[in-house]
Ligand SMILES: Cc1cc2nc3c(=O)[nH]c(=O)nc-3n(C[C@H](O)[C@H](O)[C@H](O)COP(=O)(O)OP(=O)(O)OC[C@H]3O[C@@H](n4cnc5c(N)ncnc54)[C@H](O)[C@@H]3O)c2cc1C
Ligand SMILES: *[C@@H]1O[C@H](CO)[C@@H](O)[C@H](O)[C@H]1NC(C)=O
């Protein structure tokens with residue numbers, strides 16, 4: 348998929364508090380561990396990375412990358428064994444021994460799967476947790492980077508900015524999302540209009556297949572290389588690392604957020620946004636969040652549409668562009684802030700624009716129970732349709748966003 352500049356794309360995220368319980372599975376895993384020990388040429392190294400429920404740190408290792416509390420309950424099916432490789436060669440014995448013993452493998456990078464598929468299963472399973480495979484090597488000259496699957500997006504953005512203020516990468520907004528799941532499933536963020544998906548910028552990859560062979564782009568062939576860039580890699584093997592092509596960003600970008608309530612014409616402006624957002628200059632991305640808020644006028648509840656934007660350029664070029672394409676929003680110079688691209692990564696995620704080190708923090712601040720769905724709207728939603736959606740925000744049990 349390339350830049351979706353000529354189709355109307357609207358992402359609707361429905362978050363619903365939801366709690367789910369499953370039966371616990373418990374099984375023999377001694378044969379698996381014995382196999383692992385026989386298959387591994389370095390016994391002391393393997394014992395440092397193998398966790399069973401008997402190890403006191405088993406639960407904290409398991410919980411560390413769980414990003415949806417629906418799947419952190421005592422009744423969520425748990426792995427018989429967790430392996431946290433520190434070297435690629437420690438993965439092959441796991442694949443071999445899991446097959447020998449009829450156990451399924453779940454591969455986890457950042458753990459952001461909406462349905463917990465990287466760390467839950469209804470059948471006996473082991474987790475290959477790539478949390479320790481997180482090296483990132485940025486080559487500024489060639490504008491490329493090798494990134495191991497367990498690295499997080501925030502770490503990637505930080506490592507790029509450390510070496511260059513004019514290179515970036517078109518990935519997701521949430522800094523704790525893992526490279527393994529994100530890039531193999533597509534991956535989009537605020538650079539999508541100009542540069543498309545994260546997966547569009549993969550130029551090589553290392554993967555271990557079901558037979559334990561380590562393959563790169565040439566040895567895996569173009570069919571498999573195509574499949575792992577959007578098809579979700581878990582069906583095909585264990586991604587070890589991606590080689591990415593980085594993209595150019597200007598030294599100075601501009602961000603703004605403008606909120607409009609129903610009283611401030613939100614319905615009309617959101618309606619209009621559907622017709623202009625995908626036709627704006629490709630340096631300009633404007634997304635919108637809908638939430639329920641208290642009205643400042645009468646203390647009653649209302650709907651607020653928050654338009655948030657990243658522009659790859661300075662405010663002087665942005666203002667006339669907005670005036671020409673989306674005057675309904677009424678953007679003023681004082682709504683805008685110029686900053687570096689890496690600072691915009693903080694801003695867009697809602698972090699204070701200050702120390703960049705927070706991008707290296709692998710703990711997500713907002714872990715909660717949620718149900719998420721992503722949909723693609725093919726035709727603009729009518730004003731009536733939007734008003735119908737607003738009503739849902741006032742229904743009992745609605746979280747309001
Ligand atoms: C809070 C939050 C914010 C998000 N923000 C964005 C966003 O801005 N943009 C966006 O596009 N998406 C976003 N997502 C969705 C996210 O990109 C996907 O859930 C992605 O699959 C997560 O990757 P992960 O490695 O963190 O997840 P994981 O749960 O580790 O993996 C997800 C899937 O990929 C498989 N997998 C993981 N690593 C490997 C590997 N190395 N080899 C083979 N298979 C593997 C897993 O088995 C699982 O099936 C967000 C999700 C959350 C929870
Ligand atoms: C085995 O692994 C341990 C711990 O990771 C390491 O210190 C040691 O050097 C390794 N030995 C060999 C022979 O590779």
Ligand SMILES: *[C@@H]1O[C@H](CO)[C@@H](O)[C@H](O)[C@H]1NC(C)=O
Nearest residue numbers: 394395396397398399401402
């Ligand atoms: C988990 O416990 C086993 C058995 O006591 C031990 O051999 C192994 O080293 C422990 N794993 C870790 C990572 O400490």
Ligand SMILES: *[C@@H]1O[C@H](CO)[C@@H](O)[C@H](O)[C@H]1NC(C)=O
Nearest residue numbers: 406407410419420421422423
């Ligand atoms: C991990 O989650 C479990 C629920 O599965 C919970 O009971 C436990 O307290 C958590 N443990 C740690 C160390 O976080």
Ligand SMILES: *[C@@H]1O[C@H](CO)[C@@H](O)[C@H](O)[C@H]1NC(C)=O
Nearest residue numbers: 611612613614615616619675
């Ligand atoms: C609200 O938006 C509509 C359509 O864009 C426009 O015609 C109207 O003048 C706006 N009203 C106000 C009060 O801004």
Ligand SMILES: *[C@@H]1O[C@H](CO)[C@@H](O)[C@H](O)[C@H]1NC(C)=O
Nearest residue numbers: 639640641642646647648649
């Ligand atoms: C909105 O109003 C309700 C009731 O008047 C109040 O309980 C709530 O704290 C307010 N919310 C915010 C964000 O101000």
Ligand SMILES: *[C@@H]1O[C@H](CO)[C@@H](O)[C@H](O)[C@H]1NC(C)=O
Nearest residue numbers: 704705708709710711712713
């Ligand atoms: C990382 O982020 C989490 C969640 O916001 C926070 O609790 C923790 O203190 C942060 N760690 C560091 C080292 O800043």
